Amino acid sequence: MRPLSFARRLVLMSRRSFSSSPPRDIKRPRLAGLTPDDYRNGVMLAPMVRSGALPTRLFALKHGAKLVWGPEMVDKAMLNSERVVDPVSGTISYNGKQERAMFTCHPVEKPYLIFQVGSADPDLAVQAARLVMDDVSGIELNCGCPKPFSTHAGMGAALLTNPDILCSILSALRRELPPRISISAKIRLLPTQEDTLALVKEIVNTGINCLTIHCRTRNMRPRQRALIPRLKEIVDFVRGLGRDVAIIENGDCVGFEDARRIRAITGADSVMIATAAEANPSVFSPTPLTSLEDNFILPYLRLCKYLDNKWASTKFCVSQFKGRKSANKKMREAVIKAKDYADLDALVESWTGSDEFAAIKAALDTRRSAPPVLLPADESTPPPPPVPPSEGEETTSTTATTMTTTPPEWRGNPDPAVVYDAPLLPANEHRVMIPAGVSKQDPGTPTPIALSGPAPPARCIRS
Structure with a gap:
């Protein structure tokens, strides 16, 4: 083959200089995303309606929360919103009717922010997730909220009785969203451990990175103790499946040291805090x-x-x-x-x-360069030394030896509203509840009321 002449090389070089396509030797930067390991060995801020506001999430991160969850947002509501960026603070607002902000976030929290979506439709869930995916690092499907505003449309805890829809949404999110967006789910315990394990198996096979389990059943009252010991068998079951899925415990955790206690009982990868963080966003630190x-x-x-x-x-x-x-x-x-x-x-x-x-x-x-204080990989490993408080800040420290059980006076409600008189479970196998997806009703979910005084006495309901 004859070598190209100097004039010919000049012509080819000039053509390349005007080419609209980028040179092939230029590599685009790889966008990293959350992995199951990012959900492990930490104390997390739970998703909370109203209480999970942007300022609270930022202070929780400052005081040691490894990841933070935003409040549940319904898919249809998000699809009717407009994204607006504040030029001064950089705050990102998704505004609904009358320009009211439904959801706000900030780029500084993006590496640690999980967006929780309420949905009963795979297509709508994917559309809502695509709308916010550039502002968050993960999308979580809410499958545990028992409140009527969530369950009335088949969302939230109603999905627990519709596992096909639940898993189809998670599968669609994983299939349609880029790999850099982590997918997770949050559920409650089912009445029997056998049913819970069967549901968990279906969920972890959808390709999610993390599963948070609120250790109460759908009809349990918030003042009832969380069924924390039940989680141990679930954690062992998931690990036996060989799936790389992080398991987070939620329910009745009051702080960093209490999270270590719960983790020792359950073997969970991390622990999530709700009500205690609502009362004090610094509880993620060993010295809140x-x-x-x-x-x-x-x-x-x-x-x-x-x-x-x-x-x-x-x-x-x-x-x-x-x-x-x-x-x-x-x-x-x-x-x-x-x-x-x-x-x-x-x-x-x-x-x-x-x-x-x-x-x-x-x-x-x-x-x-210096990650936040994390839960140790095992209970034999002492936690890292706490970060000294700022000048003028008063802190308190609770050791693991004194925090062996959840304080009896702690109500442990992960939701702002309080529910009383939730219907009891079926008296026998012949009186089973009709799934919400079949009946198009949700009679098993009580109406929330504000906590204005002591809980009313429990009533005896005869079947």
């Missing part, structure tokens, strides 16, 4: 903050205003924070009376929310 009125509420308010968090959401979250009886009551009274952030100017003095955000970002940046 105390006296929230003195060292947490003001920074929280400042961050909320900087992120343009809706005042109603901020006010609700602050009202859930639990402090000491001797704490500063004037602060709480001022928040209760305030109608917007401006009413708290005198109390806050300086709205330095950008500084609070910078501190959170710095804490997350350090994870690249």
